Amino acid sequence: MTEPVFALDRATVARPGGAAVLTDFSWTVREGETWAVTGPVGCGKSTLADALLGRIHLRAGDLTWPLLDRLRAAGRDVKYVSDVARHVPFQENSRLFSYAGHYYQQRFEFADADEPLSLGTFLRSGSPAPADEVAAVAARLGLADRLGQPFITLSNGQTRRARIARALLGHPELLVLDDPFLGLDAAGRADVAAFLGRLVGEGLRLVLVCAADAVPGWVSNKLTLGRRDAGTQGQKDIAPASVPQSLSPSVPQSLSPIIELRDVTVRHGGRVLLDDVTWTVRAGERWAVMGPNGSGKTTLLSLLCGDHPQAFSNDVRLFGRRRGTGERIWDVKRPVGLTSPEFHLYFTGPLTAARAAATGFFDGVTDHATTPEQDAMVAGLFADFGLGALAARPFRQLSTGEQKLVLLARALVKRPRLVILDEPFQSFDADTVARCRDWLDANLSPDQTLLFVSHHPPELPRTVTRTLRLDNGRATAE
Template sequence: MSAPIVRFEHIRFAYQLDPILDDFNWQWPQGQHIAILGGNGAGKTTLAKLITDSLRHNSGEVSYADDIGPANIAHISFDLHRELMERDRRFDDSETREDAFDVGTTVQNIILQGQKANAEFSQLCERLGIGHILEQGIRYISTGESRKTLLARALFAKPAALILDNPFEGLDVKAQAEMHSLLAELVSSPTPLVLLTKDANDIPDAIDTVFNMAHGKILGECSAKDAKQQAKAVHHYAKPLPIADAPVHPSDTALLELRDINVNFRGKQVLSDINWTLMPHQHCCISGPNGAGKSTLLGLLCGENDKAYGQQVFLFGRQRGSGESIWEVKSQFGLLNTSMQMSNLKRTKVIDVVASGLFDSVGLYTDYSEGQRQLLVAWLDALELLPLKDQRFDRLSFGEQRMILLARAMVKSPRILILDEPCIGLDNEQKSKLLGAVDQIAAHGQTRILFVSHRSEEVPDCINQFMDLVPSDKGGYTAHIRER
């Protein structure tokens, strides 16, 4: 019988004094394509990092097959995306350039890693639908485009084995279908694959074995079919939230309005003739393909994008650029997005990350009062995050970080809550909490919701308006508005 690709024997790995894996025994059978199914905090990503030697175990033994080692097992994850983004930001020289813009490391260079482009490279980029972004910087592409870029990088390097960490996160509907097709191809290829996932429905039927994992333990194994049959529907969470009272906006006056908006970025048309109004009774879901300009549009509203100046962007009855400061604009919005999560929040305690939402800063640079501390604790408690309050943000799982950033976005009870693909990285229980919390926020306060999602099952019940970004004849994307 062939030796397993990797074998774990009595492995212990702990963060500080908290064991993540303890007396852990498991093996990846030779030649098998497997899935590891479990919620956030199960230990899936820790296991992947131990396999690739990016984490070192405290005790026990890890062994590999003769022809495979940790260096030639590729692990594609949001952590890799974050590391590449941080490196790119460190070398940004925009302030010293005449054009004040540093594209940074391009998608093409990320994939090639110093190798020369060839026919195989071109075919791979075409297969993944990223040929049109090869000259763009890694910091200037969408979340879904980033996922496909990292997959192309791994496949072009021809690894001995491949670990895909929640590959469907952040992909639009078309890209999800393409990913399912690509996974089916990978499962039929000779390269062994591990799929880490929180959703049994993302597991290809041809996967050899599904390992169920929770709390750092392998609980059992089954087929993909059985895993899907055992998946449980999770009802939305409904715990009371500490939502502050706020003034009521006049019902006949628009909260937000965009008139004939056009955005061009370095010669490329992104948005064309956008016309949209959000009235006080409305909560809007914004959807469109990866790269359609959803985040660009949101940035026009909340002060994150300077393309708003000189255009007809109206916030609460006032046109942008009519004397308000950027901080006055930001004070009206709460924001949760992947860019925020990729920001440098190392060594920042969870409670301080939430507190930074009071001051619209990335990181905490201002002391908060005792009354504000009580508000922070109330939000963490309501979202069942209180045990994490003194932990470092960067040590939490991706899904736990996402929930912390929801608390950060809501702590000041903003007039507009922008949730840009908030369910990325969340397991079913966390999605339930987030969607239930969003519905409560909509029902019991004056905060209005702008919600970006590619999946209809992840849209909260409160949504009563939909903006679909669709290709425009003039280039870029325009908006199609419909009501529910």
Template sequence: MNVTDIFLKIDNISVHGYNQLLFENLSLTIQKGESWAFVGASGSGKSALLQTIAGKLNITNGTIRYGFWDKYIRSHPEESHITFHQLITLLESKHHFKNLSNTTDFYYQQRFNSSDSEDAPTVTEYLQDIRPLKGRERFTTDQAISLLNLQPLLHKKLIMLSNGETKRLRIASALIKSPALMLMDNPLAGLDVNTRHEFNNIIGTITETGISVIITAAPNEIPPAITHVAVLKDGAIIETCTRESFDAGKYNFHTSTAIDGNAIAALAKQTEAPPYEYIVNMHNVNIKYGNNQVLKNVNWQIKPGEHWALLGPNGAGKSTLLSLINGDNPQAYANDIVLFDKKRGSGESIWDIKKLIGYVSPEFYQYFPADNSCLQVVESGYYDTLGLFRPSNPAYQQKAMQWMKVLEIDQYARTLLKNIPASAQRLCLLARALVKNPPLLIFDEPCQGLDSHQQENFKSIVEQICLNTPVTLIYVTHYQHEIPDSVDKVLRLEKGEVVS
């Protein structure tokens, strides 16, 4: 091995984080020109390894040698103050966008409030502020915009972007910085079918410019442009190989789910069917932000006990449509919308609506405060608050714990939400949506970030709830296999219009 070809060398490192040992004596060598995928079950250490490489976690033993940094400093001695951090971009599961005032982060409902959303920069303004390091100009802003197909989004406020559009923007912004190394945590999550297909070409274009890429991915979703795979288990690398020799079927991380249907039925039990003619009744709904029409003449009637899939590509208007049902969008008052047999604007409060709905989405996950314990987060579902701000109710806490056990996250009950794996965080929010037995469940990409076992377990739970209770379900996903079998109705959106 030519030492000058070493791009990154991890040598017997030990890493502590969140009061636990994350890695012990872990080693990995990456050569110049290689791009890697880290795969493994939830909690195996994939995201933590990306954070370690990016310098976000403390190494207590061993070393990491950044060969690309050594090379940059040799080539640019006048830039000796540059640290390796500045040659790395890390795209984690959550973004950290700022308002134009640069004083506060975005908050969940900001996108739906026109006066507050004006404080967010546009895509163009955001990209224009990014500067690469001297000598690292690999992508111009125009090239990044073209590669990620951002032209239709340039006028949009950041807060108005869909989950998938935000993902594309973040990749583009990383490219403009032209790092030596791009770290991407589950970059395919939230992307629609077409964008997932295009992602391999995007990876190929990136690597052709000399930028190395390391991603985390599901075993069956590794782009062909990736050259090598490392399999993690319990904080250790148990196999490394080329992508061509990687056997995805060997590592599907699926263990059988033994769902107790009676236990689920007892937890989700409702005394009687919801006394409504319509859960949702919309007529010719139109939503505009400035000159941008997000929804156009949408009609949708949902009766109690129906199970719907809401489908469409990134930016089709799905999240905006759901915001009208969940009580988050004030434009509901200017439209003909009936929820639970009450016309919007007839005196009901946002809390009257929310108490009837269990809701989770990528945006909700993005903005949910993480300083409560996981058990407190789940119990907060009874009050529809973003965290628990009152003394715990023993009966509520007991049921919250039961749901956590069903979702296999009870071991995190006393741990702060921010200190557990992202997949477990998402499952906490799913438990929070289920805990009060609402008549309507809205699951917007609920399996995003979950491994195959967690996906199957959750799908089985939803199936049992649908079979044993009169619940109404709206389910959003970009993956056909995630849709529960009980779903038998579909609304498909494209560019804000109903197409089926």
């Protein structure tokens, strides 16, 4: 049997002030093993990762790192786990860059001279790696042509790859990756998985935290966590998920257009982000918006939500009114409900889960007084999505998946005329995807319009009948 890297013995794992997600939990990772940690939303995957890296303390039990002892015996100057291990969580909130110090629309409004943090600077900040090594790692993760781009403007998938690259440039003895494939299209997922697989073959110690259906073939062992139990562990044995079928109520067509884009072109920094896009969406239609990373999806949605300043220089009409004719941004946002990975990153306020969802009534991120009827609507959605027990928990203490469920409820709570869901099911297990997808099919009213962005066609609600495909800024409607 090989030497252990780390070992948890009869541990109780919980975030400060929260309930224990793991009790009497023991787990040992040994040299030569590559583990994936999977389980449903709220099972404690991210909390376990934080405990391993010392970000939260065990309430009971022991955590030992024999790897540190072996490195010290070999003459390495290591004192803490953080000296040898790196964790790439969902959100970047470091001294270098914090979403709490920025606002969502800033990623579309910045001037290059005002934003000193380029991708290249971000990557070099993690280690004294030479420029050629930075360029090589960036190239292997598909970022070679982005090194001069401001970090704040990277897409969701690009940001994920950038943070993996930065961690690797630090040459960690152990790397813990939290959902490394989130936000990546099929080609991007395959490329990153192949790259990580090569690194594992070269000796990288790696622990993946991910959905069960995202576990790569080169993973040797899997730890499956349940809801507040000690989970099961052993050799990898992955069965295809069974997702129940749902009803597909018909959506009546309406002649009333609510979105009209006419020859829309968006440029920035010499790059064409949208190229002569013409598109009409009518009330009650259900659209999928598809396309690879960097194809223009985020830019398109930012025009519709009132977040991109170039909406004013293009012919963009929402609910029959052209942008730039005297409307306020809140007039644009009032009939729209949105959730997206980027919005999630910027949602950092100190609210409870229920109060976070209630901000959807007011289109901002700060708390407002709500009526009993509004409170009842939040409670109803929380019950439907299995969030009832979390209503009073601080939003920031929830797992990534739980936060995404809360923000999905936020997008739906005011029953908006236009529902924009940008990769809403990221990090969800198959049962949670099915529950939410079926809810959309059954509960969106015929006059509500849906735009659903996803890299995974099986996630699409069954009422989706139209598709807009984007590629290099060009759009094709089907």
